[in-house]
Amino acid sequence: MNDFVARQSFYTDYVCGSLVKICVIGCGAIGTTIARAVDEMPDIDTTYLTDRSQECATRLQERTKKVKYIPDIVPVLPEIRLVVEAASQDAARYYAPLTLSAGVDILLMSVGVFQDEEFQSDAFRLAKRKSAKIFIPSGAIGGVDALSAASLDSMDEVTLTTTKPPSAFGPSAYLEAKGIVPADIRVRTEIFHGSAREAVKHFPQNINVAATISLAGIGFEKTMIRIVCDPQVKTNEHNLKAKGKFGELDVVTRNVPSPRNPKTSYLAALSAISAIKKIAGQTWVGI
Numbered sequence: 001m002n003d004f005v006a007r008q009s010f011y012t013d014y015v016c017g018s019l020v021k022i023c024v025i026g027c028g029a030i031g032t033t034i035a036r037a038v039d040e041m042p043d044i045d046t047t048y049l050t051d052r053s054q055e056c057a058t059r060l061q062e063r064t065k066k067v068k069y070i071p072d073i074v075p076v077l078p079e080i081r082l083v084v085e086a087a088s089q090d091a092a093r094y095y096a097p098l099t100l101s102a103g104v105d106i107l108l109m110s111v112g113v114f115q116d117e118e119f120q121s122d123a124f125r126l127a128k129r130k131s132a133k134i135f136i137p138s139g140a141i142g143g144v145d146a147l148s149a150a151s152l153d154s155m156d157e158v159t160l161t162t163t164k165p166p167s168a169f170g171p172s173a174y175l176e177a178k179g180i181v182p183a184d185i186r187v188r189t190e191i192f193h194g195s196a197r198e199a200v201k202h203f204p205q206n207i208n209v210a211a212t213i214s215l216a217g218i219g220f221e222k223t224m225i226r227i228v229c230d231p232q233v234k235t236n237e238h239n240l241k242a243k244g245k246f247g248e249l250d251v252v253t254r255n256v257p258s259p260r261n262p263k264t265s266y267l268a269a270l271s272a273i274s275a276i277k278k279i280a281g282q283t284w285v286g287i
């Protein structure tokens with residue numbers, strides 16, 4: 001099947017209401033929540049699931065109706081309509097080119113991978129050549145839709161202040177080099193201030209939202225990020241501010257951490273589920 005015919009059949013499947021198969025990479029906090037939600041989505045009949053931990057994937061298969069563990073996605077790519085990456089930047093680097101080369105759409109949660117300019121331009125070019133789409137959900141932050149629209153005209157600044165409790169920070173070479181141990185922090189402390197590109201490089205698991213707003217707005221160099229560690233907070237808070245010809249934006253999102261992974265906000269998983277519903281459905285509010 002050539003790419004054009006594959007795309008036609010993809011949309012015919014959706015429009016005619018045929019059941020579609022998707023593949024989820026990762027059975028952690030986000031992947032598990034997605035797999036459970038897809039179980040209740042009538043438009044999707046199979047969720048192939050892969051993870052480098054076979055044990056985790058087979059356990060999830062046993063607890064769900066539509067999940068089928070697969071050790072390798074290559075054999076099933078021709079029948080898959082959407083790949084959902086919810087694993088890691090390494091996984092995004094491996095699965096995005098593989099999926100796009102097959103002309104299949106991919107939804108990426110490990111958005112930080114796009115701070116690598118070469119990866120970004122290769123992936124965007126490949127998607128265009130293969131008529132496949134790259135979907136980047138708003139994830140753990142509100143206001144991405146407005147920022148994306150506002151950035152069509154001139155912007156003066158985009159800043160993000162992210163405040164998290166010490167438990168949200170994993171091992172970090174950057175913090176080690178600065179002699180900062182989040183677990184020892186007793187008062188609200190700014191632990192990073194710089195460009196989104198630097199933020200994503202130094203905090204790859206914590207600051208995917210910095211990558212998302214950079215892609216939606218004015219890019220990785222001009223978007224400025226502050227990361228604050230505060231032992232008094234229980235939520236992962238993102239304050240997105242923007243100024244430009246459109247006016248001003250000031251959005252605060254206070255996220256409840258996922259019970260499975262305190263580094264991840266529950267809203268991130270809900271955002272992926274909402275995106276899958278939009279992709280598989282006929283109505284798209286907030287596009």
Ligand SMILES: NC(=O)c1ccc[n+]([C@@H]2O[C@H](COP(=O)([O-])OP(=O)(O)OC[C@H]3O[C@@H](n4cnc5c(N)ncnc54)[C@H](O)[C@@H]3O)[C@@H](O)[C@H]2O)c1
Pocket residue numbers: 025026027028029030031050051052053056086087088089090091108109110111138139140141204205206208209212260261263264265268
């Ligand atoms: N876009 C956002 O707003 C947002 C928000 C939170 C998290 N994230 C990102 O989403 C991803 C998933 O988050 P999570 O909380 O579910 O993580 P998690 O650590 O709970 O689970 C990740 C799972 O993926 C598997 N995995 C990792 N690399 C893999 C690979 N190369 N091949 C196969 N399996 C692999 C792991 O074994 C694990 O089961 C992370 O990269 C995280 O940084 C994005």
